[in-house]
Amino acid sequence: DAKTTQPPSMDCAEGRAANLPCNHSTISGNEYVYWYRQIHSQGPQYIIHGLKNNETNEMASLIITEDRKSSTLILPHATLRDTAVYYCIVRGYNFGNEKLTFGTGTRLTIIP
Amino acid sequence: DTEVTQTPKHLVMGMTNKKSLKCEQHMGHRAMYWYKQKAKKPPELMFVYSYEKLSINESVPSRFSPECPNSSLLNLHLHALQPEDSALYLCASSHWNTEAFFGQGTRLTVV
Numbered sequence: 001d002a003k004t005t006q007p008p009s010m011d012c013a014e015g016r017a018a019n020l021p022c023n024h025s026t027i028s029g030n031e032y033v034y035w036y037r038q039i040h041s042q043g044p045q046y047i048i049h050g051l052k053n054n055e056t057n058e059m060a061s062l063i064i065t066e067d068r069k070s071s072t073l074i075l076p077h078a079t080l081r082d083t084a085v086y087y088c089i090v091r092g093y094n095f096g097n098e099k100l101t102f103g104t105g106t107r108l109t110i111i112p
Numbered sequence: 113d114t115e116v117t118q119t120p121k122h123l124v125m126g127m128t129n130k131k132s133l134k135c136e137q138h139m140g141h142r143a144m145y146w147y148k149q150k151a152k153k154p155p156e157l158m159f160v161y162s163y164e165k166l167s168i169n170e171s172v173p174s175r176f177s178p179e180c181p182n183s184s185l186l187n188l189h190l191h192a193l194q195p196e197d198s199a200l201y202l203c204a205s206s207h208w209n210t211e212a213f214f215g216q217g218t219r220l221t222v223v
Contacts, residue, residue, distance in 0.1 A: 034211065038155075041200065041217075041219075042216055042217075043116075043202055043204075043214035043215050043216045043217050044155065044202070044204075044214045045214070046211040046212065046213065046214075049211060085154075087154065093208075093209040098143040098145075098160055098162060098167070098168075098206065098208050099157065099160060099168060100145065100157070100204070100206075100212055101157060102154035102155050102156075102157075103154060104154055105154055
């Protein structure tokens with residue numbers, strides 16, 4: 001019952017911006033968009049989340065379309081250490097909606 | 113401190129053994145999670161505890177038994193597992209409206 005759709009894989013040249021798309025056309029008004037990544041055999045790492053405004057932190061930027069049906073995670077200057085599987089997840093913010101359900105994600109490979 | 117600590121890191125157990133996985137956090141989070149991850153697959157939610165009470169059980173077989181003794185600890189008791197239960201078991205914690213932090217997981221092998 002994954003609510004998000006992501007491309008299975010992407011490549012990006014080292015030093016360039018990596019743009020990872022996500023479709024979440026059934027998102028509801030009380031759901032955030034979260035992004036996590038998982039480097040091989042490690043626990044998932046939180047990257048960023050947002051509700052409807054664009055967000056930026058030290059790791060990435062998150063661009064959410066005005067209708068909230070899709071978003072893009074931007075890694076501004078990709079490095080080899082950014083090679084990982086990236087998961088886009090929608091999650092409610094009300095008590096009782098703590099469920100965090102992973103979809104199949106995008107395997108991002110940074111090319112030297 | 114944004115760390116979720118899982119022990120042990122690796123575990124090999126026989127199908128007749130009883131073992132436990134442990135998870136600890138000191139961030140004051142009141143939601144705690146167990147996930148199972150098979151190779152090349154996304155993490156699959158198993159259980160969610162909210163305020164130390166089991167709130168979600170994703171139809172997990174009874175050979176997996178979760179326990180939340182207090183707000184900082186989460187255990188997963190294992191009994192009579194099968195080889196197909198071999199996987200990476202991940203623990204996470206969060207406030208109910210913020211990001212979840214994950215541990216590094218326990219790599220379980222059932223022989």
